[in-house]
Amino acid sequence: MEIQRAAALELTREQSLGLLRSMLLIRYSEEQLVKCYARGEIPGGMHTYIGEEAVAAGVCAHLRNDDAVFSTHRGHGHAIAKGMKPERLIAEVLGKATGCCQGRGGSMHLFEPEVGFYGTSGIVAPSILLASGAAYKFKLEGSDRVGVSFFGDGASNNGAFHEGLNMAAAWQLPVLFVCENNMYATEVAFAYASRSTSVASRACGYNLPGVEVDGNDVLAVYQAAGEAIQNARRGNGPTLLECHTYRTRAHAEGMRDAGYRTQEEIDSWKARDPIRLYKENLLRGGIVASGEIEALEAELLKIAEEATQFARQSPMPDPSTVALHVFAES
Amino acid sequence: MREMTYTDAAREGLAEEMALNPLIFVVGEGIGPRGGNFNTTLGLYDLYGEMRLRDTPISERGFSTICTGAAVLGARPVVDFMFLDFELDALGDIINQTTRIRWMSNGRLKAPVVFRGGVGIASTGPHHSSNLFSIFMHLPGMRVVTPVFPADAKGLLKTALRNEDPVMFLEHKKLLKTKGEVPESEYFTPFGKANIVRSGKDVSVVAISYMVIKALKAAQTLEKEGISVEVIDPRTLSPLDTDTILESVSRTHRLLIVDEDFSPCGAGAEITAQVMERGFYELDAPVRRVNGVFAPAPYSPPLEAAVVPNETSIAQALRDLSAE
Numbered sequence: 001m002e003i004q005r006a007a008a009l010e011l012t013r014e015q016s017l018g019l020l021r022s023m024l025l026i027r028y029s030e031e032q033l034v035k036c037y038a039r040g041e042i043p044g045g046m047h048t049y050i051g052e053e054a055v056a057a058g059v060c061a062h063l064r065n066d067d068a069v070f071s072t073h074r075g076h077g078h079a080i081a082k083g084m085k086p087e088r089l090i091a092e093v094l095g096k097a098t099g100c101c102q103g104r105g106g107s108m109h110l111f112e113p114e115v116g117f118y119g120t121s122g123i124v125a126p127s128i129l130l131a132s133g134a135a136y137k138f139k140l141e142g143s144d145r146v147g148v149s150f151f152g153d154g155a156s157n158n159g160a161f162h163e164g165l166n167m168a169a170a171w172q173l174p175v176l177f178v179c180e181n182n183m184y185a186t187e188v189a190f191a192y193a194s195r196s197t198s199v200a201s202r203a204c205g206y207n208l209p210g211v212e213v214d215g216n217d218v219l220a221v222y223q224a225a226g227e228a229i230q231n232a233r234r235g236n237g238p239t240l241l242e243c244h245t246y247r248t249r250a251h252a253e254g255m256r257d258a259g260y261r262t263q264e265e266i267d268s269w270k271a272r273d274p275i276r277l278y279k280e281n282l283l284r285g286g287i288v289a290s291g292e293i294e295a296l297e298a299e300l301l302k303i304a305e306e307a308t309q310f311a312r313q314s315p316m317p318d319p320s321t322v323a324l325h326v327f328a329e330s
Numbered sequence: 331m332r333e334m335t336y337t338d339a340a341r342e343g344l345a346e347e348m349a350l351n352p353l354i355f356v357v358g359e360g361i362g363p364r365g366g367n368f369n370t371t372l373g374l375y376d377l378y379g380e381m382r383l384r385d386t387p388i389s390e391r392g393f394s395t396i397c398t399g400a401a402v403l404g405a406r407p408v409v410d411f412m413f414l415d416f417e418l419d420a421l422g423d424i425i426n427q428t429t430r431i432r433w434m435s436n437g438r439l440k441a442p443v444v445f446r447g448g449v450g451i452a453s454t455g456p457h458h459s460s461n462l463f464s465i466f467m468h469l470p471g472m473r474v475v476t477p478v479f480p481a482d483a484k485g486l487l488k489t490a491l492r493n494e495d496p497v498m499f500l501e502h503k504k505l506l507k508t509k510g511e512v513p514e515s516e517y518f519t520p521f522g523k524a525n526i527v528r529s530g531k532d533v534s535v536v537a538i539s540y541m542v543i544k545a546l547k548a549a550q551t552l553e554k555e556g557i558s559v560e561v562i563d564p565r566t567l568s569p570l571d572t573d574t575i576l577e578s579v580s581r582t583h584r585l586l587i588v589d590e591d592f593s594p595c596g597a598g599a600e601i602t603a604q605v606m607e608r609g610f611y612e613l614d615a616p617v618r619r620v621n622g623v624f625a626p627a628p629y630s631p632p633l634e635a636a637v638v639p640n641e642t643s644i645a646q647a648l649r650d651l652s653a654e
Contacts, residue, residue, distance in 0.1 A: 101434060102436050104433065111435040111438065113435065119431070119435065123423070126395050126427055129396050130398060130399035130402065130427065133395065133396035133398055133400040136400045137353075137399075137400040137404060137405040140355060140382070141353070166389065166392075167387065167392055167393065324433075325432050327471060327473075328493070
């Protein structure tokens, strides 16, 4: 069945492995960051993406360097999936001069425009509008580039969601709205914050397609995102793609992860870990042998470990640079 | 030289730049076929169509941040708020995203959006009269432009459209229909260059936006009384041309700042502090300020008259300062 699914998606073996590679690189990089945090090496806060990797991997596999991704406070995964090098991410979170922004922003302020990653944000929801704006520019220039916004269920209750989806639909902008519904906005349950049960169903209010998928199934994300992005490239306007997923760690590292969800719920989602599910699928489908997966895991773990060493050994930023780039001429 | 209204001159500047740069587009409520509530885009829709003159829903935060995203990808958006008060719904993203993305990205991205709108008290009541100058001056990364004369409305808007930073372009509603000379040949009015609109030797006045007109009237009155008043229009509040102000103070040794906006933490407070820091020993008297009353803008004419500085109150402040 998995062979059939991969074939139906016209995935080559290389592409199938590429999805795994992307998810593993995110996971291993973040596991390194978790260790760094525990060792007191990270000066500020950090929100991990662990458990949600299938969404970033499945969406970004369709994107080019000239497309534009805008992301969230929980954006390490989007950055890596879009092509940021792990050492640039880890060094940034450690506040080092070799970070993607030389330690200016840390975990929540990652930018790598050279690979089409136009940034994460410490404020929830503006990615919806910024990606729509990128799409406006792409439409203005008459290209087939697309804007992609990642955001959470929390952002779907912000005014930016309403204004952005309404205008993107009205103006038929080439943008994909990817809602990662991990059920909690910080620690407030979506089921408590909203009377509606799905984010995708809100799309009908704006007359754009709303699609709901299992966000822990990377092939499901890949397929739905592929169709939506093709539609956008062909001038058929935006799509809202809701991916049901779950963060298995606390909202932010070091925060008390209790009082709002049960251990049973966490365990049930850990049992559906997107990387494990996909590895099982690849093996069951005979697409790869287990030895190949182990070799890939060893290779990517080494990359993440070396990236961490690089970040640790990197210098801190020069304080005299702090007021550079406030204005164009500074 | 030909005469034009302030709005027509600004629109001519916008039209010239739109003809040259296909990545300039304008968004706002009624700026499409209708040509803008204040005629800011009159006739441009027929030339450039809806992608470049986009009528919007009433979603100020939404379309402002959409323009920021477009600017980050290389477009040159103009957000026409009509009344600048409406921008307050968008200010969170403007501060957190628009003004900071250059710095956050370590200089690799830019967001040169021109935000324009009518400011000032003009029988417009508490929700259509804000000036907000110092709020914008307080933002690292933001340029703040306050044209007073038609020629500057055009020249500063053209500069804004080629500048690489976000710009607040603040057009006082009482200036929109005023007329003035506007050169026919192409020109740009630089940012950070104050204009000494009237030379004098006894006292300097820095007046902001429409208050330049009032200060000039007060200066005429004082001339008859034997007090020679120099009037400075800073033209841009960020960058602020403190050098020109200090040079004037070094000749007159007295400074009055006139601002319709509020006094606490206002533009005048900043100018005063800078003059004190760099020109304290040039001063023969304390720097004085005349501001709008620290209250929401009223509607009824007698209430409004009680709030806004006028030539009488400015003239009296000048007399008092000259006697100090």
